[in-house]
Amino acid sequence: MPPFPEPTAPADGRAEVFLRYLDYFRESVLAKVSALPEAEVRASRLPSGWTPLELLRHLRFVELRWIEWGFQGQPVAEPWGDWRDGRWHVPPELSVAELADELRAQGTHTRTVVQSADLDTVGAPGxxxxxxxxxxxxxxxxxxxxxxxxxxxxxxxVTELAHGPLGE
Known part of the structure; x- marks a missing residue:
């Protein structure tokens, strides 16, 4: 897991600071979800009903929507593929490992886009x-x-309620 991006750590610019935080938060989410037993990953402990697996998929789609569909203006077949019937959804055949791979691949795409553009660049209309x-x-x-x-x-x-890893 990448280290916490301390504000005093030297960086090559604002873009690198953003990327460090995104990498850190992404890997922290993945570590927490991966440490939970399968039953806890697919179950909810909250009145709202979301599960850690649904959150994992949601975050992948958040990056997809904001970077590819939004900033890059690329066509995305199902930009809201993480939603069904007004709530987050994960098809039952998807595993934590598959969703982790998708989220990391999305993060790699985000890094590539950020490293190839200026932060002042305005996104494509769409x-x-x-x-x-x-x-x-x-x-x-x-x-x-x-x-x-x-x-x-x-x-x-949620992970604290499930007796999973605590803290950052």
């Missing part, structure tokens, strides 16, 4: 923006960091 002006890459990355951090906090509570 359906992701719902008619609004596209955001800059920096704004998209800021959103992704908060999304990961928020959901990692949710997962911290």
């Amino acid at each position: 359906p992701r923006w719902n008619g609004a002006e596209p955001a800059s890459l920096e704004r998209v990355l800021f959103h992704l960091v908060q999304e990961y951090a928020r959901h990692l906090g949710h997962l911290d509570i």
Whole structure:
């Protein structure tokens, strides 16, 4: 797992800072979900009903929606493939290992995009923006960091309730 991206650690610029946080949060989510027994991965301990496996898939689609479908303006067949009937969904045949591979591959794509663009670059027009002006890459990355951090906090509570790994 990458080390926590301390604010005092030297970085080659703002893009590298964003990437370090995304890598850290992504791997922290994966470590927590992977440490849970299968029964806990597919079950919910919360009134809202989401499961750790659903959260894992959701985060993969979050990156897909914001980087590929949003910033890059690429066509995505099912940008909301993590949703069904108003809630997160994972097909029963998908495993933690498969979803971890998908999330890491999405992270690799994100890193490639960020390293090849300036943070001030505005995203391509497209359906992701719902008619609004596209955001800059920096704004998209800021959103992704908060999304990961928020959901990692949710997962911290769930793993504690399931007697899984605690803390960062």
